[in-house]
Amino acid sequence: MASQETELVFKDIPGGVTAAYGFRAGAISCGIKNPDATRLDLALVVSDLPTATEGCFTTNRVKAAPVRVSQQHIKTGDIRAVVANSGNANACTGHQGIADTKATTKAVAEELGVRMRQVLACSTGIIGMTMPMGRILPRIPELALAISADGSDAAAAAIMTSDTKPKTYAVEVECEGATFRIGGIAKGAGMICPNMATMLCVITTDAKVDPAELKRATLAAVEQSFNRITIDGDTSTNDTVIVMSNGASEAPVIKSRSACTPIFRAALRHVMRELAKMMVRDGERVTKFVEIRVQNARTYQDAKKVAETVAKSLLVKCSWHGGDPNWGRVIHAVGYSGARIREEFIDIYFGGLIAAKNGLASTTPVRELEKVTQQPEFAVTIDLNLGSANYHVFTTDLSEEFVDFNAAEYSAAVFAKRQTGLV
Amino acid sequence: MASQETELVFKDIPGGVTAAYGFRAGAISCGIKNPDATRLDLALVVSDLPTATEGCFTTNRVKAAPVRVSQQHIKTGDIRAVVANSGNANACTGHQGIADTKATTKAVAEELGVRMRQVLACSTGIIGMTMPMGRILPRIPELALAISADGSDAAAAAIMTSDTKPKTYAVEVECEGATFRIGGIAKGAGMICPNMATMLCVITTDAKVDPAELKRATLAAVEQSFNRITIDGDTSTNDTVIVMSNGASEAPVIKSRSACTPIFRAALRHVMRELAKMMVRDGERVTKFVEIRVQNARTYQDAKKVAETVAKSLLVKCSWHGGDPNWGRVIHAVGYSGARIREEFIDIYFGGLIAAKNGLASTTPVRELEKVTQQPEFAVTIDLNLGSANYHVFTTDLSEEFVDFNAAEYSAAVFAKRQTGLV
CATH class of the missing domain: 3.60.70.12 (L-amino peptidase D-ALA esterase/amidase)
Structure with missing residues (x-):
C-alpha cells in the first residue's frame, strides 16, 4: 500500500x-x-x-x-x-x-x-x-x-x-x-x-x-x-x-x-x-494538514472507506481545527463508514501516541495528545486489527474562515458581471 | 413519494x-x-x-x-x-x-x-x-x-x-x-x-x-x-x-x-x-432550514443519492449560509452524486423560481432568487427530467459558529472531569 x-x-x-x-x-x-x-x-x-x-x-x-x-x-x-x-x-x-x-x-x-x-x-x-x-x-x-x-x-x-x-x-x-x-x-x-x-x-x-x-x-x-x-x-x-x-x-x-x-x-x-x-x-483558509492512515483492515475497500469517511467527517475536522484530540469522533466516523470493524479491536494514534486502545480511552494524558493535534501537521493512524489492508489520504481541518469565504460567490460574481454591462 | x-x-x-x-x-x-x-x-x-x-x-x-x-x-x-x-x-x-x-x-x-x-x-x-x-x-x-x-x-x-x-x-x-x-x-x-x-x-x-x-x-x-x-x-x-x-x-x-x-x-x-x-x-448554530426535493429521477435510489449528496455538500451549505443562490454548486454536487443524470435536462428551482433550466442559467434575476435564499426557510427543487422517482431530505446551512462551537469538546470535557478528581 x-x-x-x-x-x-x-x-x-x-x-x-x-x-x-x-x-x-x-x-x-x-x-x-x-x-x-x-x-x-x-x-x-x-x-x-x-x-x-x-x-x-x-x-x-x-x-x-x-x-x-x-x-x-x-x-x-x-x-x-x-x-x-x-x-x-x-x-x-x-x-x-x-x-x-x-x-x-x-x-x-x-x-x-x-x-x-x-x-x-x-x-x-x-x-x-x-x-x-x-x-x-x-x-x-x-x-x-x-x-x-x-x-x-x-x-x-x-x-x-x-x-x-x-x-x-x-x-x-x-x-x-x-x-x-x-x-x-x-x-x-x-x-x-x-x-x-x-x-x-x-x-x-x-x-x-x-x-x-x-x-x-x-x-x-x-x-x-x-x-x-x-x-x-x-x-x-x-x-x-x-x-x-x-x-x-x-x-x-x-x-x-x-x-x-x-x-x-x-x-x-x-x-x-x-x-x-x-x-x-493551501486549501481554502485551512490551518491543519492531516494524514489519515488506516491499517490492517479486512480489505482494501474497507481501508479506503474508513480513511475517506474520517477525512470527510465535519465534526472530526472541527475537532482538528481546535487542536482537540477527540478520538471519540474518529471512532464514531469509523463506525458509520460501512467497513467491517470490531469496535473492541480498534486502536487510534495521534502521531506516535496511542489515544484509544481496543476501542477504549488509552492512558495517554490528553495534554500529551494535544501536543500532537495542536501542531500544523500530524498523522492520525487507525489500526483496525482485522486484516492486512492499508490506505491513506491527506486532508485538512475546517475553519470558520472557510465558511465565511465560501458564503457568497455567485451573487458577487453576477454583480461584478452586471457592473461591466455583461448581464 | x-x-x-x-x-x-x-x-x-x-x-x-x-x-x-x-x-x-x-x-x-x-x-x-x-x-x-x-x-x-x-x-x-x-x-x-x-x-x-x-x-x-x-x-x-x-x-x-x-x-x-x-x-x-x-x-x-x-x-x-x-x-x-x-x-x-x-x-x-x-x-x-x-x-x-x-x-x-x-x-x-x-x-x-x-x-x-x-x-x-x-x-x-x-x-x-x-x-x-x-x-x-x-x-x-x-x-x-x-x-x-x-x-x-x-x-x-x-x-x-x-x-x-x-x-x-x-x-x-x-x-x-x-x-x-x-x-x-x-x-x-x-x-x-x-x-x-x-x-x-x-x-x-x-x-x-x-x-x-x-x-x-x-x-x-x-x-x-x-x-x-x-x-x-x-x-x-x-x-x-x-x-x-x-x-x-x-x-x-x-x-x-x-x-x-x-x-x-x-x-x-x-x-x-x-x-x-x-x-x-435547532441544529447547532445553523441559520437556515432547507428542504431538498429531487424529482423525476430514473430510480428511487438515484433520487435519494442526489438529495443526500446535495444536502451533504459543504460548499452548497456555505452558499446557503450566505443566502447565495449558487445553483452551479448544486448542479456540481448532482454531477458527483453517482446518480444517472443528463446535465442538459436538469432544472433547479429556489422556492418557486427557476434558477437553472436545461442545465443552464435561467433568466430569473439573481436579486429575485436571493429573495428566496435569504429567507430562513426555503426549498430547493432539482428536477432531473429523466424518470418519475422522487425523494426529499431536510437539511441546514453551515455557519462559522458551527465550526467554532465544535472545535474543542474533548479536551474541555477531560479537563472538567479532571478538575473534579475523576481522571
Whole structure:
C-alpha cells in the first residue's frame, strides 16, 4: 500500500512545467473574471516537439466545456499545447460553452501553426456563466508571444483561483547513464477538501514514453496522489490532469518492461504527490494538514472507506481545527463508514501516541495528545486489527474562515458581471 | 413519494410524551457532565400498563452500551420504562459501560417494581468516558418519585445536549368514533447535520397496537422522518427511537388491516416528522432550514443519492449560509452524486423560481432568487427530467459558529472531569 511503499529520492530542480527540455510556457492578463483586474488569468504550455499525451478528466457527470473538448482532442494524439484560464469554469454553458472552447483552441492552434485538435483546454472559476470571449480571442497572438522556457511561474500564477500560492515542482531523474526531467504546475485550493475539487495539473517530461506505458503510469500516479485528496466521487466539473511526453532527452524509450520504467513511474508519482500535498496545504483558509492512515483492515475497500469517511467527517475536522484530540469522533466516523470493524479491536494514534486502545480511552494524558493535534501537521493512524489492508489520504481541518469565504460567490460574481454591462 | 403524499391534519395537543393516557415522566439533576451544574440530566418515562414497544437503533457499528443493552431488553416485550441521560454517551466504554447501564436499569426496575429487562436506556453526550455512577445510582429513588402525568417538559429538557430548545409534540386522533393520542420527546441538534447525528426520541401512544403492526408502522415512520435528516449511514453511536403502545385508549386494536391502521400510521409519521423538523431547525448554530426535493429521477435510489449528496455538500451549505443562490454548486454536487443524470435536462428551482433550466442559467434575476435564499426557510427543487422517482431530505446551512462551537469538546470535557478528581 502507498504509505508503506519506499519512496525513491529524486533531485528537485527549478523550472516547473518548463523544466523538461522542449517545453515553453507563459501567461497574460485578460480580465476574465473582472475586466479591471490585472492579474494573470490565461496560460499556455507548448511542446516544440511531437508528444505522447495522456489526460485524466473529472468523473463528475456534469462536465465543463473544456473537459468535453479536450476529451475529444486528446484522441488525435500528438498534442502540442494546453491553454488554461482561471476566473470562469465554462461549465453549465451548453452549446455556447463548447463553441467558445473550440474558438479558443482554434485561435491558439493558428498562432502555433498546428491543428486545432492538437490543443487541449482547461478552465477553472465560477460555474454557469459564458466566457467573455471578446476579452480572450483578440489576445491569443499576445499569449503565443508570451511563452518561453522561463514561463512556468507565470503559467502557474495564471491558473490560481483561491490558491494563495502558485504550485510548481520538477525533478531530474538519472537512469541507465542518461537523465530526464519531469515537472508540472497545478492549482487546487478552493474546493479540494472535503467536498468539491477544482484541480488542474499540467505535467511535462522530456523522457520518451511509449503511449501505452504513459497511460498506465499516469493513471497509477493519479490514483496515488490526487485521488488521495479528492475524496470518493467528489470531483469538480473541470478537474483535469494532463501529462505530455516529448522525448527531447537522451534517455532510452520507456516501455512497459524497460529498465527505466519503474523509476519513471516512481518519479511521475512523486511529482504528482508533491503537487497534491501543496494543494492540501493551501486549501481554502485551512490551518491543519492531516494524514489519515488506516491499517490492517479486512480489505482494501474497507481501508479506503474508513480513511475517506474520517477525512470527510465535519465534526472530526472541527475537532482538528481546535487542536482537540477527540478520538471519540474518529471512532464514531469509523463506525458509520460501512467497513467491517470490531469496535473492541480498534486502536487510534495521534502521531506516535496511542489515544484509544481496543476501542477504549488509552492512558495517554490528553495534554500529551494535544501536543500532537495542536501542531500544523500530524498523522492520525487507525489500526483496525482485522486484516492486512492499508490506505491513506491527506486532508485538512475546517475553519470558520472557510465558511465565511465560501458564503457568497455567485451573487458577487453576477454583480461584478452586471457592473461591466455583461448581464 | 413522501413529499407528494397528502398529509392528514391532526389535532395538536399539549403533553408531549405524557399526552397519551397511562404514561408518566420526570427528570432530576445529577451533575453527570459537571457536578456543579444544576440542569436536568436524567429522565424517566414510565408506562403504568403493559406495553407493546418497538425500537429503532443506530446502524453505526460502534454502538454505545445503552444501545446494546436496550437491544437485548426489548426482545423480552412488555417494556415499562425508559431511562435516559445527557452529558455522557456511555460509548466506547467497554465492559464497564455495559455494567453501568445494567446497574442503572436494575435500579430503576427495583424502584418501579418491574424486571430489569422491562427497562430500556438511552444516553447522549461525550464519547469515551465512563459514567459517573456514584452520582447516578443513589439518585434513582428520587428519579422514580419525580415522574408525573405533567413531567414531559422536564424529561424533554433532561435529554438536551447542545439543543437550544426542548422538543416535544403530541396529537389526538379520531377514528371509528374513538380517540387515541400519540406524543413524544426528542433531542437532536448537535450532530444531526450533516455528518453525525446523536438523536434520541421516545414516543408513547395509548392506542392499542398489535406488535407486528407497531414494528411496521415504526420502521416506515422513521424512514419518512428521522432518516430524512440523518443522512445515509451517518448515525451516531447512540441513536435511538422508542415507541411504546399501552392500549389505555378506547380505540379498537390496530392490526395490519384494521380500519384505523392507515390513520395510525399517518399520525405516527406526522409526530416523528414534526420532531425531526424541530431537530433540524435547532441544529447547532445553523441559520437556515432547507428542504431538498429531487424529482423525476430514473430510480428511487438515484433520487435519494442526489438529495443526500446535495444536502451533504459543504460548499452548497456555505452558499446557503450566505443566502447565495449558487445553483452551479448544486448542479456540481448532482454531477458527483453517482446518480444517472443528463446535465442538459436538469432544472433547479429556489422556492418557486427557476434558477437553472436545461442545465443552464435561467433568466430569473439573481436579486429575485436571493429573495428566496435569504429567507430562513426555503426549498430547493432539482428536477432531473429523466424518470418519475422522487425523494426529499431536510437539511441546514453551515455557519462559522458551527465550526467554532465544535472545535474543542474533548479536551474541555477531560479537563472538567479532571478538575473534579475523576481522571
